[in-house]
Amino acid sequence: MTDYPPLSLPPFDIKVRTTPEGRDVFDPLRRRWVRLTPEEWVRQHFCNYLVHHRGYPATSLGNEVGVNVGGVSRRCDTLLYRREGAAPRMIVEYKAPGIPITESVFTQIQSYNSVLRADYLVVSNGLQTFCLHMDYVAQQANFLPEVPAYSELQ
Numbered sequence: 001m002t003d004y005p006p007l008s009l010p011p012f013d014i015k016v017r018t019t020p021e022g023r024d025v026f027d028p029l030r031r032r033w034v035r036l037t038p039e040e041w042v043r044q045h046f047c048n049y050l051v052h053h054r055g056y057p058a059t060s061l062g063n064e065v066g067v068n069v070g071g072v073s074r075r076c077d078t079l080l081y082r083r084e085g086a087a088p089r090m091i092v093e094y095k096a097p098g099i100p101i102t103e104s105v106f107t108q109i110q111s112y113n114s115v116l117r118a119d120y121l122v123v124s125n126g127l128q129t130f131c132l133h134m135d136y137v138a139q140q141a142n143f144l145p146e147v148p149a150y151s152e153l154q
Helices: 038-053 103-116
Strands: 016-019 022-027 032-035 061-069 072-081 088-094 120-124 129-135 140-144
Touching (some): 038 072
Parallel strands (some): 088 120
């Protein structure tokens, strides 16, 4: 795929097809073809990384999950759900590789978290990834050196 840059995520055999409308990628979590955009390129690589390299169960992940924030319908890029219920454990927000991770990206994911109260927040453009662990008792967010393996989640 020469149209998209190499990412700092493990490569994999991504399923892409060309249609008269453009190029699509198969999303195994949604079990359907979706339009291939730079952000979708990052999403597919990151979800593959979570499942195949960090041990996250694909059945606990959801892409493009709706959430109501202050009366406005929004979509979280990826959610990791708790096994024991529908409460989210992690929110992941993606940007295209050419979009820098800035304070506004953290503001965006925090707006989702004001409703969802996940334990982990992750932002990635495929080149840079930041992971925060939310400590609600101490009322602080702590940056982690990497996205923890599923078995390491607190």
